[in-house]
Amino acid sequence: MLGLWIALGVLAVLVIALIAVYNGLVRLRNEVKNAWAQIDVQLKRRYDLIPNLVETVKGYMKHERETLEAVTNARTIAQKMVDAGAQARGKAEGELTSALMRLLAVAEAYPDLKANQNFLALQEELTSTENKISFSRQFYNDSVLKYNNQTQMFPSSIVAGMTGFKAGEFFEVAVAEREAPKVSFS
């Protein structure tokens, strides 16, 4: 009789532990999802800012058509990759970031543009959006790391394996080296 009670007790403890581990995994997975949604919001915000920026800059930078087109093209490509995985998307967003940085670097050479209130406001928004992207990416990757650790470490790995928790994918934005602005005074 006593043996039965002990067995039941052990079983109950095991079940409670299982539930706790499972709930912990679900919580971490939701955190990863939320963090990803945050990145998404910021990336969309950047898509929305770009047409405005190009419109403002166009009048001043008549000789920088290539730079402007690069930005517009990179935006179009990045927008097409919205539903792709973290890796493919990171690459497209990285190109957009590089194109934008080139544009802002070139803008330094146009004093009239830098005095434009509209441009200054846009520049602040763009700088901040870039920061928000990298901070939300930072938080997302931290969440993924925590979640992955939990799915791979014993004993929670057993629960994760049984109930089908897959490891999360890190989000890396591959940014090309910032090029020095080429200024010609001809």
Added chain:
Amino acid sequence: MGGMGVLLLLIGYFLGLYFLDSGTGGMIIALIVWAVMNLVAYFQGDSILLAVSKARRIGPDDHPRLYNVVEEMKIASGLEKMPDVYIVDDPAPNAFATGRDPSRASVAVTSGLLQRLNRDELQGVVAHEISHIKNRDVLLMAMSAVILGSIVMLAWYASRFMIFGGMTRTRRSSSSGGGSGQIIILAVAIVLMILAPILAQLMYFAISRKREYLADASGALYTRYPEGLASALEKIAASTAQLESANKATAPMYIVNPFHRKGLAASDLTGTHPPISARIRILRSMAGGASFADYDRAYQQVRSASKGIIGPAATAAVGVVPLREAAPETKEGTNEVKRARETSNALWQLNDYKTVNCSCGARFRIPPGFSEAEIKCPHCGSVVRV
């Protein structure tokens, strides 16, 4: 904080034993005092603090840089709700966070701070404040302050009672025969009355300092750039301006202790905050990375302590965290004139001043009481519509 609670109960117990012949009664009175003060602090604390500081709430358009930086740090810390952002019109550079839980929090920054700090530095300060919110320090410090206040209050009233009403009481109890027991209780009560407020104050300072270190470490972790916060602290420490709206109760909420002797810079000998020079040196010694473990290592090195300040549980959580580079704006050098204009623009706007642009290029401001539709430009003399 647990220690402070025990102290509160102890002083309640012995004072109760002395005055009411019942230790439990005294403890209950102590708890009631504590509970009432807690309720006030819990429900009104943030609005009282913001009102006392004369903080003005801003939106995204009033001061885009500040609002954006707060939002960036909200994202970096994983806070769920955007805190309200306030500006305090005060030349002394300082900042504080308030709000009892992360979903109803506010960050307030003085105009002096906005003028002095560049983006990276501002980010460091805001990250420090946001981590107070994220770590629920605001609530912790408010609760500790309430216990401290309760202890001070009890001790004060008890001492008045003892001086003015105690005579008759001692005579009666000694005639009833409980002499030596009464004297011991009286002695303990007096000792507690004198020591409890001091002890509680010291405990309160210790809690506050520990939370400041933790907030600095989190600030470095969120921004990945400890130098920003370090150089912000340096600028704040160098300032001699005294914050007008601060008082003792709100002091631990600020990024540096707002109290220093008139005309002197914020001193190293502050109770609620660790010495600024040490905080700066720790942040600057974080060579390897921005994680809690890196901060702990720097702390041990600078303070030559054998133990870190942030528990082992938190330091183990995050892996290698690389530092980032300074923002381009920081590299270009400071632009204080631009920042001063930006800040004063925000303040004009918050005070309902209207801005009028004349075609001659002049720009002037009209106070809120001005009711006419047109005004003559003081620069070129033409009539401009308001």
